[in-house]
Amino acid sequence: MTEKHNIFLIGPMGSGKSTIGRQLAQQLKMEFFDSDHEIEKRTGVDINWVFDLEGEKGFRERETKIINELIKKQGIVLATGGGAVKSKETRNYLSTRGIVVYLEATIETQLFRTKKDNKRPLLQTNKSTQEILENLAYERNHIYKEIADIIIHTDKQKSKIVTYQLIEILKKNNDCFNS
Template sequence: MAEKRNIFLIGPMGAGKSTIGRHLAQQLHMQFHDTDQEIEKRTGADIAWVFDVEGEAGFRVREETVIDDLTQEQGIVLATGGGSILSKENRNHLSARGIVVYLETTIDKQFARTQRDKRRPLLQTEEPRGVLESLAAERNPLYDEIADYSVKTDDQSAKAVANQIIDQLGF
């Protein structure tokens, strides 16, 4: 592979972006990054703390900076946060600087995968399923808008999804 192309994983929380991204990076001998982990590394605090102190708006500003920085690298696999596509700037950077793969999942799978996860500030509510449904209504069209490829993750292991992506991309 003469030119190392970036692979950017988008999709809702619980789709498996981080887990699948690690498998992809390992199999393709590429560097893996996760936007949430990068934000935590740069702030020295966890995402929930950033949300508490700066609100979602402050978090999104940090996320834009991280995505702008990381998408300028070459030969990386990047797992983005579920809401990163809300920013037009992020959508532009992702679609212009790499191959965008939308990891699709159902609300039922998302709920099952995230219901005990206390590290997801948007789901710390009485009605997490309702939140997931409303996020899907808002975000799914944006995922579709910038995706070069889409892969359903519900009934496959992370390794199987990674292999499917590699096959689709012809790597």
Template structure:
């Protein structure tokens, strides 16, 4: 590859961004980053603690800073947090600095993939996680669509197959 391009994965929680991102990075020999993991590394605390202490606003400010820094790299695969696209600044940076892939999934799959995961602050304590996911989808799905260069359905396929499809579609 003469020019190393960035691949940025967006989509809701449970879409497979981290798993698929690692697979793409491994296949293309690119560095992989996960914005949530990066925030945890820098704060020395998990996401739910940051949410608890600083609220969603504090977390989103950290996320914006991390995404700003990571998107300046070249030749990376970045899995973003599900809500990262709520920031216009993040949407602009992702669109301008790489290829944005929207990993699309159904609410049913999200519920199944996240039901035992207590590390997702927006649904961890929710009485009805499905309702929360539906509300999030209403506001976020149009934003994922808006910045996506490629949209890939992740529901009925393994991470390896989805990663291969993305690599083929992008012509890497």
């Protein structure tokens, strides 16, 4: 891991990627990006609108393009969308251009953290949220584990504690994060 200077956060919705990413970037004096926010900024509309108009396939194409563009930068923390890892191309980008951190969260934690969030297009169906999250976990969790350099559990922990734990792991394993 010694040559990797970027940090990429992957994991399911509600695992804390954006919150922890912002805190991590601030503590390490790095630039923070959120791929979903970048898509909204560049299209001028929210993620739900992109999903409605272009479907998940169109959204994922945009996401892959934006992630590829962002990870060419140096010294960034990037919070990816939960489904970004579905693209083999994106997985390869992430694995070769930075340290990949899987923020793991149980379905129960995800349910709690997303219950009042109406900005998650994959939850805007008539299926139960629990069923959707279970299906996504089945589809994606093994991929997260496969490409992760570091796995950290976010259940029942405040984001600042997770951020501190992650910084300690990074410092232990990578000289470029020791100041």
